[in-house]
Amino acid sequence: MIKKFFKKINEQEQLFIENELNLKPEIYDYLNAVVKLDSSGNIISCNQIFLNRFGFNEQDLKNPFFDLLLKDTSSKVNNYFENAISGKTQIFNAVGFPKKGKPIDLKMILIPIKSKTSKEVYVILKDNTDLQKQEKKLNQFIKMREAFDEVDYICSFYYDAINDFLYFSKQIADMLQINPQSTFTPSFNHFLRYVHPEDRERLRDTLQTALNKKTGFEIEYRLIRQDQTFCLVKEQTGILLDKKGNLEGLVGFIQDITDHTISSEVLKKEKQMNILYDNPDVGIWSLDIQRGRYLDISNGVNYITGYTIDDFNNGLQWSSLIHPEDLQTYLSNQPKLATGNIIKHQYRIKHKNGSYRWLQDYVIPELDNNGNMVRLFGLISDITEQKALEEKISFMANYDTLTKLPNRYKFIETLDLLIDQYADTNNKFAVLKLDIDGFKYVNDTLGNQAGDELLILFSNRIQKHLTSKDMLARRGGDEFMILIETIESIEALKILINKMIEGMNKPFNLNGYQLYITASIGISTYPENGLTSLELMRNANLALHQSVKGGKNNYSILSHSSSIQSYKDYSIARDLKKAVENKEMTLYFQPRVNAKTNRIIGAEALIRWNHPEWGLVSPSEFLTIAEENGLITEIDDWVLNEVCRQIRNWKNNSINVVPISINISAVHFLIPNWPNKVATIIQETGIQADDIEFEITESTILSNSEVVKNSIFSLKELGIKISLDDFGTGFSSLSYLTQFPFDLIKIDKSFIRNMHQSDRDLHLTKSIIYMAKGLKLRVVAEGVETVKQLKILQDEDCHEIQGYLFSQPVPLNEFKLLLQKKVLPPVDAEQKAKQSKRRHYRLNFPSPLEADMELVSIAGRRMKLGVSKVLIEDISIGGLRFISNLKLPTRGDVIYQFKSEILGEFITLKGSIVWKEEVNEDLMEYGIEFNINTMERASLSTLLDSFNILLNNGTSLPPYRKVSVAKSQYFK
Numbered sequence: 001m002i003k004k005f006f007k008k009i010n011e012q013e014q015l016f017i018e019n020e021l022n023l024k025p026e027i028y029d030y031l032n033a034v035v036k037l038d039s040s041g042n043i044i045s046c047n048q049i050f051l052n053r054f055g056f057n058e059q060d061l062k063n064p065f066f067d068l069l070l071k072d073t074s075s076k077v078n079n080y081f082e083n084a085i086s087g088k089t090q091i092f093n094a095v096g097f098p099k100k101g102k103p104i105d106l107k108m109i110l111i112p113i114k115s116k117t118s119k120e121v122y123v124i125l126k127d128n129t130d131l132q133k134q135e136k137k138l139n140q141f142i143k144m145r146e147a148f149d150e151v152d153y154i155c156s157f158y159y160d161a162i163n164d165f166l167y168f169s170k171q172i173a174d175m176l177q178i179n180p181q182s183t184f185t186p187s188f189n190h191f192l193r194y195v196h197p198e199d200r201e202r203l204r205d206t207l208q209t210a211l212n213k214k215t216g217f218e219i220e221y222r223l224i225r226q227d228q229t230f231c232l233v234k235e236q237t238g239i240l241l242d243k244k245g246n247l248e249g250l251v252g253f254i255q256d257i258t259d260h261t262i263s264s265e266v267l268k269k270e271k272q273m274n275i276l277y278d279n280p281d282v283g284i285w286s287l288d289i290q291r292g293r294y295l296d297i298s299n300g301v302n303y304i305t306g307y308t309i310d311d312f313n314n315g316l317q318w319s320s321l322i323h324p325e326d327l328q329t330y331l332s333n334q335p336k337l338a339t340g341n342i343i344k345h346q347y348r349i350k351h352k353n354g355s356y357r358w359l360q361d362y363v364i365p366e367l368d369n370n371g372n373m374v375r376l377f378g379l380i381s382d383i384t385e386q387k388a389l390e391e392k393i394s395f396m397a398n399y400d401t402l403t404k405l406p407n408r409y410k411f412i413e414t415l416d417l418l419i420d421q422y423a424d425t426n427n428k429f430a431v432l433k434l435d436i437d438g439f440k441y442v443n444d445t446l447g448n449q450a451g452d453e454l455l456i457l458f459s460n461r462i463q464k465h466l467t468s469k470d471m472l473a474r475r476g477g478d479e480f481m482i483l484i485e486t487i488e489s490i491e492a493l494k495i496l497i498n499k500m501i502e503g504m505n506k507p508f509n510l511n512g513y514q515l516y517i518t519a520s521i522g523i524s525t526y527p528e529n530g531l532t533s534l535e536l537m538r539n540a541n542l543a544l545h546q547s548v549k550g551g552k553n554n555y556s557i558l559s560h561s562s563s564i565q566s567y568k569d570y571s572i573a574r575d576l577k578k579a580v581e582n583k584e585m586t587l588y589f590q591p592r593v594n595a596k597t598n599r600i601i602g603a604e605a606l607i608r609w610n611h612p613e614w615g616l617v618s619p620s621e622f623l624t625i626a627e628e629n630g631l632i633t634e635i636d637d638w639v640l641n642e643v644c645r646q647i648r649n650w651k652n653n654s655i656n657v658v659p660i661s662i663n664i665s666a667v668h669f670l671i672p673n674w675p676n677k678v679a680t681i682i683q684e685t686g687i688q689a690d691d692i693e694f695e696i697t698e699s700t701i702l703s704n705s706e707v708v709k710n711s712i713f714s715l716k717e718l719g720i721k722i723s724l725d726d727f728g729t730g731f732s733s734l735s736y737l738t739q740f741p742f743d744l745i746k747i748d749k750s751f752i753r754n755m756h757q758s759d760r761d762l763h764l765t766k767s768i769i770y771m772a773k774g775l776k777l778r779v780v781a782e783g784v785e786t787v788k789q790l791k792i793l794q795d796e797d798c799h800e801i802q803g804y805l806f807s808q809p810v811p812l813n814e815f816k817l818l819l820q821k822k823v824l825p826p827v828d829a830e831q832k833a834k835q836s837k838r839r840h841y842r843l844n845f846p847s848p849l850e851a852d853m854e855l856v857s858i859a860g861r862r863m864k865l866g867v868s869k870v871l872i873e874d875i876s877i878g879g880l881r882f883i884s885n886l887k888l889p890t891r892g893d894v895i896y897q898f899k900s901e902i903l904g905e906f907i908t909l910k911g912s913i914v915w916k917e918e919v920n921e922d923l924m925e926y927g928i929e930f931n932i933n934t935m936e937r938a939s940l941s942t943l944l945d946s947f948n949i950l951l952n953n954g955t956s957l958p959p960y961r962k963v964s965v966a967k968s969q970y971f972k
Contacts, residue, residue, distance in 0.1 A: 033125040041065050055099035069096050084110035084121045153256035161249040177226040196222035214239050231258040283380040304382050306352025323348035337365040358387040400474040403459045411473035411481050415533040430525050432482035433540040437518045437552040439478035457508050465500050497555050518553035564855045564868045573625050584610050588809035592802045599823050604661045605643050606809045615889030632665045644685040656819050661693040675714035689719030697725050716741050749783025756788050769796045787828045808918050842876040843944050850961040851900035859893045877941045879929045885971040902960045
């Protein structure tokens with residue numbers, strides 16, 4: 001063993017240490033300071049303990065040892081050293097002097113070492129003051145080593161890293177089953193031959209890392225015995241360094257943990273199996289196929305099924321317990337077992353008490369050498385609660401908890417499946433969106449519980465008109481979706497919808513009240529209105545908006561071939577996302593003037609879309625779609641940035657600047673830190689906060705009043721004025737005027753338009769102005785078109801006027817000219833209408849002529865669209881002038897056809913729009929240039945001459961499709 005740890009010590013030194021001191025040198029190296037001297041008493045080497053205990057460094061070691069440590073060169077010390085040199089071990093006491101600190105009472109042992117070339121002495125220094133502690137520690141160490149030497153499964157070793165040799169204790173022979181009498185001092189690579197191939201690289205890397213980092217390690221690996229079996233060992237290793245900190249080798253232990261690991265695993269598995277076997281929620285069974293008997297059935301099987309092993313061995317068939325609906329699937333899986341495949345499936349069984357339970361079943365087959373199935377092993381678990389939870393979660397995810405109807409997600413899922421099913425067929429279906437009219441009133445007056453009951457009654461009544469293949473879903477609130485799986489024709493669909501509306505006209509009996517409820521319905525059809533669920537639902541929503549505009553208890557079928565407006569709505573919805581990406585938007589500005597001086601004191605920025613087919617599209621035609629598609633914030637952000645940038649340009653060019661108001665959607669007020677973003681835009685563009693104003697509607701406040709209020713106050717702190725738009729419509733509440741810090745209110749144009757005709761609208765307008773003054777709010781009247789309206793507003797001291805009387809919305813260049821004018825004269829729309837658009841003779845109808853207009857072609861592409869009603873104001877052989885609520889493009893390659901009746905004769909005329917002008921915000925006036933041949937022109941001239949003669953000479957109007965109601969009322 002001595003050679004294994006201190007190869008440089010000669011035999012004499014070994015003999016002394018073993019026989020006289022009964023200690024091994026590694027123990028001295030661990031407990032005591034050791035110094036090696038040459039024949040002159042100079043230090044050759046020392047261990048780290050010597051340096052640590054006495055505080056010497058490498059430079060100090062150049063001094064003679066006894067001068068350095070003992071400060072004594074007396075003849076007595078020299079005699080001890082001379083005796084040691086001559087070959088006699090010397091032991092004596094002396095006082096040592098550390099470099100720092102108090103002197104130490106030492107016991108010094110001088111051990112002679114002879115070689116062929118020199119004489120050297122080992123000096124072992126023991127601190128007498130700690131002798132008792134060391135002896136106790138030494139005895140413990142000796143006992144530990146003796147114990148290790150007696151343990152068969154622990155082997156100690158030393159690795160000489162310099163010469164690459166391993167020295168093992170005797171136990172290594174038993175571990176490797178090699179001859180214990182032979183010397184086994186392999187190199188590390190030689191030792192690796194006894195290591196399992198899969199573990200060799202890992203052990204090599206671990207050792208190399210330890211040597212590089214000079215640290216010990218722990219590792220488990222397998223050793224291969226002579227009989228090719230292997231044992232699992234655990235190695236624990238420490239590092240050995242010389243006095244300079246250089247690596248000498250490793251020392252450690254290798255422990256055979258094979259039996260311990262196996263027994264531990266067996267006990268662990270046995271414990272787990274016992275737990276599993278006794279678990280009532282898990283059943284274990286095994287079946288002998290050849291004998292047809294169950295070999296084992298755990299307590300869990302009895303608990304889950306209610307039956308014992310005796311019941312099954314006495315003729316009870318497992319298949320007889322399976323739910324009839326699951327039996328066929330169960331039986332179809334059984335042949336897989338004969339080929340050695342494991343079955344994993346879920347099904348229901350009937351418990352002995354009559355209840356049904358869901359099982360998770362694993363069946364594992366055992367085959368013999370011939371491939372015949374001899375046994376089955378199975379494990380069943382009761383998953384009834386899991387299934388119930390899954391069903392509950394599935395219901396909550398796919399169904400509305402109040403009405404028990406499918407929700408929006410389930411509706412979309414079903415819709416997508418139907419689209420896939422109909423993809424390569426000619427089948428059609430319809431998507432309906434329903435909105436209960438005035439549902440908020442029911443909630444507010446009768447309470448939410450009554451509202452919930454009404455939703456249930458409403459859905460039950462609708463369901464009666466649907467087939468089992470159709471689907472009624474609740475989207476949320478008072479909105480419902482219907483999927484009509486098959487439609488034979490649009491007419492058949494209309495019949496079904498009319499039945500629904502008739503059914504809703506009957507009163508709902510609720511808590512002693514009879515409630516009359518109506519609904520607005522929007523319909524889109526597949527594939528005409530879309531090929532995806534998103535397109536179909538978006539277009540159904542678009543049709544719903546059209547239905548709401550048409551009045552309550554109404555429906556609208558979105559068919560882009562049904563009319564020009566429907567086709568336009570369809571193409572706008574289709575092209576909007578691309579328009580935002582391609583920046584096809586532009587800004588128009590409509591000035592606001594002082595009601596007394598006509599001076600421009602502000603303006604409203606209005607977005608327009610320069611559509612490639614329809615020309616300039618107004619915001620009322622596409623912003624609702626933008627909100628549905630999530631594009632509204634991007635559009636609003638663009639308007640805000642563009643307005644701020646333009647104000648900066650005007651200021652740079654010394655143009656008179658007035659505050660520009662911007663319409664902001666409700667979504668922005670719900671975005672965290674949005675006011676901070678506004679402040680950043682103002683700062684980056686270099687304008688002032690009072691250069692812009694924000695307009696919001698009452699619906700914005702309703703969306704989330706507290707959040708909106710916080711945002712409005714933050715904007716006010718920046719210095720931005722806030723105006724309440726369209727006041728008097730919707731759910732107007734006077735409390736908003738006191739709760740929110742508004743600067744202006746804008747009276748909705750619907751009141752202004754009818755002031756001189758309706759006493760009700762006149763008094764409402766006067767009341768709004770009077771109330772605003774009392775609250776110190778400025779008032780803006782929107783939609784002012786005539787001098788009569790202006791006069792009424794001036795008499796009531798309305799502050800500001802906005803409308804076509806002073807200017808329609810104009811593009812940027814025209815607005816710059818208006819700013820330079822500063823003052824705008826009123827131009828009455830009634831007087832303006834009297835101005836001629838043509839220089840040649842025309843026939844003016846006393847009352848407009850009703851005509852059916854059809855869009856025939858666009859850029860040569862034939863269009864098959866339905867007709868739209870228009871009013872013809874006048875006509876000549878070259879063209880006509882008509883009024884419409886449609887916004888149409890001025891394009892020579894868009895051809896329209898007009899059909900009407902004059903003097904009992906049907907006429908058909910074709911042409912294109914060559915000019916247009918806004919009558920007001922709702923109506924447009926167009927000029928048509930005819931595209932007809934000479935014969936058609938001559939026939940038209942004769943007809944018009946005849947009509948004119950009768951008109952001038954007769955006592956009554958000649959017969960024609962006359963419209964007597966006001967234009968605004970006609971198109972309402």
